[in-house]
Amino acid sequence: NHLKIAVIPGDGIGKEVVPEGLRVLEAVAKRHNIDMRFDEFDFASCDYFQKHGQMMPDDWKEQVGGHDALFFGAVGWPETVPDHVSLWGSLIQFRREFDQYISLRPARLMPGVPCPLVGREPGDIDMMIVRENTEGEYSSIGGKMFAGTPREVVLQETVMSRIGVDRVLKYAFELAATRPRAKLTSATKSNGISITMPYWDERVAEMAKDYPGISVDKYHIDILTAHFVLNPDKFDVVVASNLFGDILSDLGPACAGTIGIAPSGNINPEREFPSLFEPVHGSAPDIASQGIANPIGQIWAGAMMLDHLGHAEAASDIMRAIERILSEPAMRTRDLGGQADTQMCGKSVADALD
Amino acid sequence: NHLKIAVIPGDGIGKEVVPEGLRVLEAVAKRHNIDMRFDEFDFASCDYFQKHGQMMPDDWKEQVGGHDALFFGAVGWPETVPDHVSLWGSLIQFRREFDQYISLRPARLMPGVPCPLVGREPGDIDMMIVRENTEGEYSSIGGKMFAGTPREVVLQETVMSRIGVDRVLKYAFELAATRPRAKLTSATKSNGISITMPYWDERVAEMAKDYPGISVDKYHIDILTAHFVLNPDKFDVVVASNLFGDILSDLGPACAGTIGIAPSGNINPEREFPSLFEPVHGSAPDIASQGIANPIGQIWAGAMMLDHLGHAEAASDIMRAIERILSEPAMRTRDLGGQADTQMCGKSVADALD
Ligand SMILES: CC(C)[C@H](C(=O)O)[C@@H](O)C(=O)O
Ligand SMILES: CC(C)[C@H](C(=O)O)[C@@H](O)C(=O)O
Numbered sequence: 001n002h003l004k005i006a007v008i009p010g011d012g013i014g015k016e017v018v019p020e021g022l023r024v025l026e027a028v029a030k031r032h033n034i035d036m037r038f039d040e041f042d043f044a045s046c047d048y049f050q051k052h053g054q055m056m057p058d059d060w061k062e063q064v065g066g067h068d069a070l071f072f073g074a075v076g077w078p079e080t081v082p083d084h085v086s087l088w089g090s091l092i093q094f095r096r097e098f099d100q101y102i103s104l105r106p107a108r109l110m111p112g113v114p115c116p117l118v119g120r121e122p123g124d125i126d127m128m129i130v131r132e133n134t135e136g137e138y139s140s141i142g143g144k145m146f147a148g149t150p151r152e153v154v155l156q157e158t159v160m161s162r163i164g165v166d167r168v169l170k171y172a173f174e175l176a177a178t179r180p181r182a183k184l185t186s187a188t189k190s191n192g193i194s195i196t197m198p199y200w201d202e203r204v205a206e207m208a209k210d211y212p213g214i215s216v217d218k219y220h221i222d223i224l225t226a227h228f229v230l231n232p233d234k235f236d237v238v239v240a241s242n243l244f245g246d247i248l249s250d251l252g253p254a255c256a257g258t259i260g261i262a263p264s265g266n267i268n269p270e271r272e273f274p275s276l277f278e279p280v281h282g283s284a285p286d287i288a289s290q291g292i293a294n295p296i297g298q299i300w301a302g303a304m305m306l307d308h309l310g311h312a313e314a315a316s317d318i319m320r321a322i323e324r325i326l327s328e329p330a331m332r333t334r335d336l337g338g339q340a341d342t343q344m345c346g347k348s349v350a351d352a353l354d
Numbered sequence: 355n356h357l358k359i360a361v362i363p364g365d366g367i368g369k370e371v372v373p374e375g376l377r378v379l380e381a382v383a384k385r386h387n388i389d390m391r392f393d394e395f396d397f398a399s400c401d402y403f404q405k406h407g408q409m410m411p412d413d414w415k416e417q418v419g420g421h422d423a424l425f426f427g428a429v430g431w432p433e434t435v436p437d438h439v440s441l442w443g444s445l446i447q448f449r450r451e452f453d454q455y456i457s458l459r460p461a462r463l464m465p466g467v468p469c470p471l472v473g474r475e476p477g478d479i480d481m482m483i484v485r486e487n488t489e490g491e492y493s494s495i496g497g498k499m500f501a502g503t504p505r506e507v508v509l510q511e512t513v514m515s516r517i518g519v520d521r522v523l524k525y526a527f528e529l530a531a532t533r534p535r536a537k538l539t540s541a542t543k544s545n546g547i548s549i550t551m552p553y554w555d556e557r558v559a560e561m562a563k564d565y566p567g568i569s570v571d572k573y574h575i576d577i578l579t580a581h582f583v584l585n586p587d588k589f590d591v592v593v594a595s596n597l598f599g600d601i602l603s604d605l606g607p608a609c610a611g612t613i614g615i616a617p618s619g620n621i622n623p624e625r626e627f628p629s630l631f632e633p634v635h636g637s638a639p640d641i642a643s644q645g646i647a648n649p650i651g652q653i654w655a656g657a658m659m660l661d662h663l664g665h666a667e668a669a670s671d672i673m674r675a676i677e678r679i680l681s682e683p684a685m686r687t688r689d690l691g692g693q694a695d696t697q698m699c700g701k702s703v704a705d706a707l708d
Binding site for chain 1: 438469472494496503504547575581597613
């Protein structure tokens with residue numbers, strides 16, 4: 001009765017940070033007597049594409065569908081495979097086919113991480129961004145007409161379903177209910193995107209009735225990005241459509257210092273399908289193969305995975321170890337002004353588990 | 355042979371800051387012997403809506419279409435008229451019907467304005483955001499099906515036309531060519547929004563061939579918002595679709611301290627129709643009628659208007675006066691830590707013209 005984790009390193013620095021994530025997972029599992037086994041897969045990578053002409057084998061669902069979770073590195077190597085091919089052939093497939101309809105991304109200012117915002121300290125920025133992860137602006141419906149002529153026109157549909165909107169809102173309200181501030185902010189743009197976004201607002205207002213204990217507000221996405229910079233302490237749980245969530249979950253971590261340490265859960269809350277945990281950063285071709293990538297995002301993704309699998313204490317242990325290591329300049333990687341390489345940083349987190 | 359300006363104060367603080375904008379325009383016109391006459395209109399306001407059941411009279415085009423430009427305050431009073439009614443019935447009408455296909459918005463760190471980003475000084479942030487202003491994500495095509503049932507679904511089309519995309523790109527390339535850094539950044543999301551955004555990228559690549567002197571790069575909108583916070587000095591001219599431009603032109607000014615002083619031009623470059631100049635901020639119901647609104651955005655919008663009408667020197671005079679006043683704590687409004695009210699601030703800019 002052990003936990004089965006599918007490990008998918010992917011491309012670039014994904015292959016360097018995943019081993020550090022595993023190192024920490026193995027160490028914490030030992031301490032907590034969690035029987036967790038790892039199967040590694042080479043697909044969902046551009047190397048695989050070059051050999052097989054597709055990002056994943058036809059039976060990828062059978063191969064990883066029985067696992068309890070996917071521990072994912074990063075995918076993309078634009079030099080050999082265009083991004084929309086590599087990403088839509090892997091990451092977006094997982095999200096859709098495994099109905100990982102929640103993307104959950106913390107933005108938290110951690111000790112030792114230089115903050116780009118004046119006067120902000122650890123504790124001031126601590127938000128959870130809940131992003132719809134399967135529909136909305138990321139549709140594949142649309143096309144081009146009158147190609148190559150002056151009247152060429154390209155259309156793409158945004159699709160919001162009641163089921164799709166309500167389930168992400170419900171998750172966000174429930175999450176807000178578990179947090180001390182119990183506050184939910186909805187990202188909208190109903191003053192400009194005049195059909196789908198007013199619908200989003202309607203559903204938020206409707207669901208808010210069921211959660212009288214949650215304080216709810218909404219901002220249009222334009223001014224919301226401004227508030228992230230000017231008043232990041234205002235936000236607790238932020239819920240957003242696929243595109244708006246994508247934007248906010250890069251901006252939030254940037255306001256907290258760096259996207260280099262931010263994790264991301266692609267979650268099927270019912271656990272009908274495996275969820276996928278990954279760092280927010282990509283494959284970073286510019287620093288790949290140098291052993292200098294920061295593994296904290298991958299390690300933090302491991303903590304989120306444990307939490308999802310019901311091992312909240314083991315997850316907190318990892319978070320405490322991460323905070324300890326980030327507080328020590330010598331243990332940090334270069335992107336955070338430290339000296340450590342990827343492995344040293346990973347090892348020191350594993351050693352800092354108590 | 356005078357310049358005819360249609361003045362539309364609109365709602366809320368629009369009615370307080372427009373007179374200060376006019377004060378400065380009149381003062382600078384006198385010094386430069388510019389014969390500029392102003393006609394004020396009460397429509398495009400929620401007061402007008404309450405009296406007439408519509409935001410503008412049926413013949414609004416005839417009434418203001420013959421003017422050289424529109425000097426606009428702010429519209430919106432959600433207590434009495436929902437935003438999508440007031441905005442789509444006025445501002446969006448002007449943009450569409452007068453084919454103001456460029457929205458031009460500077461984000462510049464000015465002396466005396468507290469910057470939320472660590473270690474940034476005036477000069478470090480100086481970008482021009484060029485936003486497509488008539489199509490893209492702001493379409494009115496779409497609708498709802500299966501209303502009120504669990505299979506309820508809402509669709510909205512994004513529409514990009516070759517003509518619409520190429521003309522905003524051309525404007526942005528030409529603008530970049532006039533600037534010392536000659537750099538153009540394109541905002542995209544072709545890795546996620548898989549039909550319209552790859553088309554946008556294609557047109558950028560195509561047009562770049564005609565401008566070998568411009569250095570061009572592109573970022574996906576998610577990481578671009580992160581770079582605005584982490585590396586705002588990287589950006590010179592930024593070109594974006596309607597929605598992405600909307601977001602970046604609030605975020606950029608926020609990174610430069612406040613959206614309270616940012617101006618916006620809604621421009622028909624061919625001058626076939628009047629262009630519209632307005633502050634980026636809205637009608638601000640929370641501080642309306644108190645006389646404390648910051649008039650600098652409106653005054654700066656006046657400078658953009660003069661520039662558009664061929665009076666570049668008068669425009670620079672206003673900009674120098676604005677910089678002088680912002681450098682003096684006593685002359686600033688409260689939102690910038692000063693003591694001045696709206697009128698004092700406006701008067702001091704007029705007096706600072708040299
Ligand atoms: C009010 C709203 C419709 C408008 C927009 O989104 O264009 C505003 O945010 C702006 O940027 O002028
Ligand atoms: C790579 C891209 C398709 C993806 C997204 O937009 O969802 C990424 O930005 C992310 O946030 O995971």
